[in-house]
Amino acid sequence: MNVALAPADEPAAAARLAHPAARALIRRHYFRWWEALPWAAAIGFYFAFPAYLAFGTELLITVLFALSLDLALGYAGIITLGHAAFFGTGAYAVGLLAFHGVWTEPITSLVLAAMVAAAIGFASGLVLLRTRGLTLLMLTICTMALLQEAANMAHDYTGGFDGLPNLPIAPIFGAFAFNPLYDNTQYLYALAVLLISFLFVRTLVYSPFGQSLTGIRENLLRMHAVGAPVRRRLVICYTISAALAGVAGGLWAQTNAYVNLSALDLDRAATVLIILILGGYGRLYGAFVGAAAYLALEHFLARVYPTAWQLGLGLLLVAIALFAHNGILGIGAMLWRRYGRRRAAA
Amino acid sequence: MTAISLETEGLSRHFGALTAVNRVDFKLAAGARHALIGPNGAGKTTFINLLTGVLMPTRGRVLLAGRDITARAQAERVKLGIARTFQINRLFRGLSALENVCISVAERVGAAPSMFYPAGRRADVIEESMHLLETLKLGDAARHRVSELPYGRQRLVELAIAIGLRPQVLLLDEPAAGVPSAETHIILDAIERLPEQIAVLIIEHDMDVVFRFARRVTVMVGGAVFAEGTPREIEANPQVRSVYLGQAAELAAHG
Amino acid sequence: MIENIDFADILLGGISAGTVLFIVSVGLSITMGLMGFVNLAHGAFAMFGGYVIVLAMNRAHIGFAASLALGFAVTAVLSAVLERLLYRRLYRAGELDQVLFTIGLIFIFIAATVIVVGPESQLLTLPPGLRGQLDLGFTHYRTYSVFLIVVGFLIVAGIWLAVERTRIGAQIRATVDNRRMAESLGINVDRLFTITFAFGSGMAAIGGGLGAEFLGLDPQYPLKYLVYFLIVVSVGGLGSVVGVYCAALLLGVLDFVLKLYVPKGGTMFIYVLTILLLLWRPQGLFGRKEP
Numbered sequence: 071m072n073v074a075l076a077p078a079d080e081p082a083a084a085a086r087l088a089h090p091a092a093r094a095l096i097r098r099h100y101f102r103w104w105e106a107l108p109w110a111a112a113i114g115f116y117f118a119f120p121a122y123l124a125f126g127t128e129l130l131i132t133v134l135f136a137l138s139l140d141l142a143l144g145y146a147g148i149i150t151l152g153h154a155a156f157f158g159t160g161a162y163a164v165g166l167l168a169f170h171g172v173w174t175e176p177i178t179s180l181v182l183a184a185m186v187a188a189a190i191g192f193a194s195g196l197v198l199l200r201t202r203g204l205t206l207l208m209l210t211i212c213t214m215a216l217l218q219e220a221a222n223m224a225h226d227y228t229g230g231f232d233g234l235p236n237l238p239i240a241p242i243f244g245a246f247a248f249n250p251l252y253d254n255t256q257y258l259y260a261l262a263v264l265l266i267s268f269l270f271v272r273t274l275v276y277s278p279f280g281q282s283l284t285g286i287r288e289n290l291l292r293m294h295a296v297g298a299p300v301r302r303r304l305v306i307c308y309t310i311s312a313a314l315a316g317v318a319g320g321l322w323a324q325t326n327a328y329v330n331l332s333a334l335d336l337d338r339a340a341t342v343l344i345i346l347i348l349g350g351y352g353r354l355y356g357a358f359v360g361a362a363a364y365l366a367l368e369h370f371l372a373r374v375y376p377t378a379w380q381l382g383l384g385l386l387l388v389a390i391a392l393f394a395h396n397g398i399l400g401i402g403a404m405l406w407r408r409y410g411r412r413r414a415a416a
Numbered sequence: 417m418t419a420i421s422l423e424t425e426g427l428s429r430h431f432g433a434l435t436a437v438n439r440v441d442f443k444l445a446a447g448a449r450h451a452l453i454g455p456n457g458a459g460k461t462t463f464i465n466l467l468t469g470v471l472m473p474t475r476g477r478v479l480l481a482g483r484d485i486t487a488r489a490q491a492e493r494v495k496l497g498i499a500r501t502f503q504i505n506r507l508f509r510g511l512s513a514l515e516n517v518c519i520s521v522a523e524r525v526g527a528a529p530s531m532f533y534p535a536g537r538r539a540d541v542i543e544e545s546m547h548l549l550e551t552l553k554l555g556d557a558a559r560h561r562v563s564e565l566p567y568g569r570q571r572l573v574e575l576a577i578a579i580g581l582r583p584q585v586l587l588l589d590e591p592a593a594g595v596p597s598a599e600t601h602i603i604l605d606a607i608e609r610l611p612e613q614i615a616v617l618i619i620e621h622d623m624d625v626v627f628r629f630a631r632r633v634t635v636m637v638g639g640a641v642f643a644e645g646t647p648r649e650i651e652a653n654p655q656v657r658s659v660y661l662g663q664a665a666e667l668a669a670h671g
Numbered sequence: 672m673i674e675n676i677d678f679a680d681i682l683l684g685g686i687s688a689g690t691v692l693f694i695v696s697v698g699l700s701i702t703m704g705l706m707g708f709v710n711l712a713h714g715a716f717a718m719f720g721g722y723v724i725v726l727a728m729n730r731a732h733i734g735f736a737a738s739l740a741l742g743f744a745v746t747a748v749l750s751a752v753l754e755r756l757l758y759r760r761l762y763r764a765g766e767l768d769q770v771l772f773t774i775g776l777i778f779i780f781i782a783a784t785v786i787v788v789g790p791e792s793q794l795l796t797l798p799p800g801l802r803g804q805l806d807l808g809f810t811h812y813r814t815y816s817v818f819l820i821v822v823g824f825l826i827v828a829g830i831w832l833a834v835e836r837t838r839i840g841a842q843i844r845a846t847v848d849n850r851r852m853a854e855s856l857g858i859n860v861d862r863l864f865t866i867t868f869a870f871g872s873g874m875a876a877i878g879g880g881l882g883a884e885f886l887g888l889d890p891q892y893p894l895k896y897l898v899y900f901l902i903v904v905s906v907g908g909l910g911s912v913v914g915v916y917c918a919a920l921l922l923g924v925l926d927f928v929l930k931l932y933v934p935k936g937g938t939m940f941i942y943v944l945t946i947l948l949l950l951w952r953p954q955g956l957f958g959r960k961e962p
Contacts, residue, residue, distance in 0.1 A: 091558035297494030381782035387775025
């Protein structure tokens with residue numbers, strides 16, 4: 071069926087693979103030295119700031135949540151303001167099981183949270199991803215609002231507005247218990263989950279599947295025209311993204327031993343979107359940079375001057391939208407390229 | 417009797433009251449070099465969209481090597497062997513030329529759905545894409561982002577993406593459109609070097625290109641086939657001259 | 672279950688609430704249909720204008736009609752300035768940038784309102800002529816609500832006529848249909864956008880002021896009702912005045928009815944309906960189908 075081009079010979083093929091462009095692609099997935107930095111920083115943080123481990127845990131969970139959104143938004147180009155739907159699903163899955171004494175083992179609970187969130191992601195993705203633009207945005211918001219209302223209505227099980235406090239979480243591997251006063255276990259647990267999840271996302275992003283997602287984001291029509299089953303890829307991506315968001319939500323419920331309706335809030339969905347864009351979407355580490363920057367600023371400013379914080383955030387968003395929509399990492403990449411060019415010219 | 421790669425039977429497409437394509441019977445032979453010409457708005461791009469599945473016809477059939485593919489979606493038709501280029505480039509702008517072609521080749525060889533190993537390990541995909549770029553004299557551009565390339569070379573990348581699919585049938589929608597005249601020869605050379613077995617249909621306005629390249633010409637006016645024949649026959653046809661070539665000559669005289 | 676509530680009362684209550692939604696949202700529908708711009712900050716203009724109207728009446732003791740006019744004018748001018756300076760730069764940008772930008776604007780408006788006026792709710796003091804009850808024959812109903820319904824109907828009729836019968840309306844319809852063609856016909860699309868945007872925001876201001884009783888008027892307004900405005904606009908169909916009107920009334924009546932009979936979970940029903948409708952007809956009830 072397919073017509074063959076002229077057959078290639080061995081030395082010529084090797085020469086082609088040695089071309090700088092080819093080498094760049096072959097090496098794209100190699101680990102670079104600076105990729106160890108965020109993890110070194112995370113471990114250093116553990117030892118350097120033992121009093122701030124609650125904040126640190128929140129940061130790690132937010133990074134995971136933003137990372138999940140990056141898969142959908144940054145790599146597949148699915149614009150959603152409803153990602154908290156999956157975060158909340160994971161959180162409530164864990165919370166309901168623990169609160170009602172059904173299941174308290176943390177690691178398997180997380181797996182379950184991922185599966186439930188994935189199921190919802192798959193079902194909603196199958197249906198929603200037929201639409202695009204404003205319609206899709208609306209549908210993601212409505213799905214999330216729908217789940218929040220459902221959680222509210224089922225207040226006999228979910229505790230409604232007050233939520234489910236004091237969730238009993240069993241010790242990890244039977245040995246490491248969560249202590250609400252000292253967040254050591256929570257922090258390391260979250261760090262481990264984040265590391266595993268990140269390696270998973272990284273593998274996915276550098277795989278041929280990840281490359282096709284980038285193609286879909288860059289030029290949807292062209293992807294159709296090269297024979298890619300676009301909708302299938304988008305639904306798979308959305309499902310995986312939902313699963314990871316569910317893990318983040320489950321982590322959140324476990325480390326706080328608490329879950330309430332805020333897990334499904336528009337506010338949460340909007341915040342994670344802001345964080346990802348602030349850091350830079352489609353760049354794997356944007357989630358790290360954005361979460362760190364946002365949460366640090368919020369921690370110091372929002373408590374003290376909430377209105378000024380909101381004003382500043384608004385101005386920042388306007389500035390980003392107008393001038394820097396590739397976020398902090400985008401600015402960094404641009405400066406790096408310019409610096410590289412100047413060095414080449416000199 | 418030459419094998420027919422692609423044909424249409426009574427293909428029509430209406431947009432409300434407007435008939436964009438009107439009962440077109442068209443045959444594209446295997447290994448053809450076939451040009452489709454006609455005034456602006458004659459329905460040529462709509463016709464290509466119908467052939468590729470971007471649009472569904474209101475009436476009629478599309479057949480590929482005898483098989484009815486009228487109901488098939490665009491992506492399916494690509495898998496069956498139809499590839500196209502667009503009149504305005506549809507490239508993956510933020511990616512390098514090599515990555516652009518790799519996406520297309522990866523799709524073809526079935527590597528694309530794989531999630532758990534790095535794309536960099538598919539040396540076959542990368543090697544074939546580099547080979548293709550080199551054939552189109554794009555070797556030195558491989559590393560660069562396509563958005564940074566001059567328009568003529570972008571057009572070549574567009575062509576490379578389509579060729580990377582190793583189609584049976586290649587539909588080119590004004591491949592030289594928008595390319596500065598100093599660079600058009602690169603595109604035309606590339607088209608001339610296409611493998612013999614591929615059936616090529618090219619929409620063109622430039623009659624020099626048509627004469628150089630086409631062995632058969634179809635003239636489309638008002639969504640219907642107006643005339644068909646060899647380039648010489650078409651050029652000599654007085655009705656065609658008045659409808660189309662006459663216009664062009666007038667434009668040339670005043671332009 | 673509440674007995675003895677007249678069916679007519681329910682209908683009137685829902686329609687008046689829906690009318691408020693309509694007046695606020697009509698501008699959003701027109702600008703989104705015309706400019707294709709996802710303006711999540713539309714509610715912020717409604718809030719801003721509402722504050723101008725209410726403060727003009729309460730603190731500067733300006734009359735009702737004059738305050739409405741003032742609110743319209745000030746908001747229209749402000750939005751025109753923002754459109755020229757900022758919005759314009761994002762017309763070609765992706766949806767993501769537009770969402771970000773407008774969320775940022777919302778935050779700015781909210782913070783500015785808290786700083787300048789304060790976090791409390793504002794109350795609209797009705798002019799004496801609009802207080803009390805009106806005898807409609809088949810029932811007695813709040814004069815103000817009837818007033819709202821009438822005003823709403825006049826507005827939708829007025830805008831519809833303007834769009835269908837005036838030259839500028841024709842220009843808007845042409846630009847919505849095919850922007851490039853409209854430009855080549857000599858229509859000054861840039862100016863059209865500014866005028867339409869200003870008008871839409873001015874309308875929102877009126878809706879914000881008039882609806883202060885139903886929707887309240889406090890700094891959280893743009894976020895509180897964002898989803899409702901979006902639902903009304905997308906269900907009605909972008910760019911369709913009649914569509915927005917119908918969707919708003921429908922939503923108003925549904926909300927009213929559900930609050931009475933299904934107090935817990937009424938909103939869920941609305942979300943489910945919206946989802947189902949948008950899946951069945953992504954372009955909304957009266958929207959144009961994308962080819």
